[in-house]
Amino acid sequence: MASKPAIFVIILAALLPTFYNLGQKLVLMYNNAPSRFISINNLKSSEVKFSDTFRSCEDILLVESKGIAIFSCDAGRETWNTVMGIFIPGPVPNAEIYAYSYGNANTPDSESLTRFKIQGYNSSLDFHTIGLAYDEETSTLFVTNHRKEGKSIELFKLDFDTFTANHFRTIQHPLFRSPNSIALLNSHQFLVTNDHHFLMENSRFLSMAETLLGLPLSTVLHVDISSLLEDPASPTRVNIVARLPFANGIEIVNETTVAVASTTSTAVYFYDMTKPDSINTTLPTLTYKSKVSFPFWVDNIQFSGDGTLYAAGHPHPATLNEYALSRHECSSPEKLAAADESLQKYCRNVKGLSGVSKWTESGGVERVYFDDKFPTSTTAAFDSKRKIGIITGLYTKGLLVWRE
Numbered sequence: 001m002a003s004k005p006a007i008f009v010i011i012l013a014a015l016l017p018t019f020y021n022l023g024q025k026l027v028l029m030y031n032n033a034p035s036r037f038i039s040i041n042n043l044k045s046s047e048v049k050f051s052d053t054f055r056s057c058e059d060i061l062l063v064e065s066k067g068i069a070i071f072s073c074d075a076g077r078e079t080w081n082t083v084m085g086i087f088i089p090g091p092v093p094n095a096e097i098y099a100y101s102y103g104n105a106n107t108p109d110s111e112s113l114t115r116f117k118i119q120g121y122n123s124s125l126d127f128h129t130i131g132l133a134y135d136e137e138t139s140t141l142f143v144t145n146h147r148k149e150g151k152s153i154e155l156f157k158l159d160f161d162t163f164t165a166n167h168f169r170t171i172q173h174p175l176f177r178s179p180n181s182i183a184l185l186n187s188h189q190f191l192v193t194n195d196h197h198f199l200m201e202n203s204r205f206l207s208m209a210e211t212l213l214g215l216p217l218s219t220v221l222h223v224d225i226s227s228l229l230e231d232p233a234s235p236t237r238v239n240i241v242a243r244l245p246f247a248n249g250i251e252i253v254n255e256t257t258v259a260v261a262s263t264t265s266t267a268v269y270f271y272d273m274t275k276p277d278s279i280n281t282t283l284p285t286l287t288y289k290s291k292v293s294f295p296f297w298v299d300n301i302q303f304s305g306d307g308t309l310y311a312a313g314h315p316h317p318a319t320l321n322e323y324a325l326s327r328h329e330c331s332s333p334e335k336l337a338a339a340d341e342s343l344q345k346y347c348r349n350v351k352g353l354s355g356v357s358k359w360t361e362s363g364g365v366e367r368v369y370f371d372d373k374f375p376t377s378t379t380a381a382f383d384s385k386r387k388i389g390i391i392t393g394l395y396t397k398g399l400l401v402w403r404e
């Protein structure tokens, strides 16, 4: 039997990596505090577009064959944010889906932006978008939806001639705790992250504990909708294929590798993946391989065509919280005008920070955009052929578009 000191040493040794990670995060929190935060803008030519048209966008994806970016924005996130636990009573506006034709630099902004007309979506249900994925072969847009009546994934057929998004399926499943980001394996199978196990709407305490302690309780799910596509009444096959802390953005790197952002680990995890066989009798398996650390809490990730990973996220979580919680008052001109002097001053001073880096195996992590001018970066996408990149902000007006 092991002696007491030996057990103590074993427990200590087991906890050391946790202490080490916690220490690293505390250093990052200290260095990224707004008073010490160092702005770095390595974008040579950049411009904020459409700041009068929409705000609070999340995911963005590039359909490079068309030179079109598809993204969704949810002004309702100021009062209804299930991930961060903002539930302010009153009416909540629904999310919208947009197409931005970024391919031609000479097209005026007024002609390059179109809002999709959403058809066939039950108008008595609300719509709060998080992650997006697009299957070009079937023109299907997959959208994670944090609606009040139960979280879901919505399927729309996109028509780029009329810019309509025709809703045709809703996927729900008990394992969809907080579906966040989607990565397609093919037209009928995908991986989706659940950002939390414990949800803010059920228990703030447990959800905060999960976040602050970085507990590996969130999941990556494999979803097979083959039968649902044939018959809306048939069940969807859903299985857990990985567990990690705060799974957020997810991307298929290639045939054998999947990347998942672990927000509270300030890192992107890489997994070896065995693909399911063609007749779908087996599940894919994900085996953790390695991770890459970033100097911020990683939100979404994207790979450009040349294999560069773009990661966007939040340099200082407490600051993001403060910024997010203040938006329903600070970004409303009417409420701000009616507010007392102390709130007006608070709104002038509260900052939202952005952090965007890129990574390649040979070049490592390089800083791209660390600033508060375009705050709360959530996704960065880059078209490596056209040399155009776009950043979205969780609580920000418009998009940041850069050209290289």
Ligand SMILES: *[C@@H]1O[C@H](CO)[C@@H](O)[C@H](O)[C@H]1NC(C)=O
Pocket: 122, 123, 124, 125, 149
């Ligand atoms: C729309 O949603 C409401 C509320 O859940 C439901 O009662 C109604 O049956 C739905 N309508 C259709 C056409 O599915």
Ligand SMILES: *[C@@H]1O[C@H](CO)[C@@H](O)[C@H](O)[C@H]1NC(C)=O
Pocket: 253, 254, 255, 256, 257, 361
């Ligand atoms: C897939 O990507 C990983 C990570 O970048 C790389 O190590 C691996 O060699 C790639 N595999 C193939 C088949 O391209």
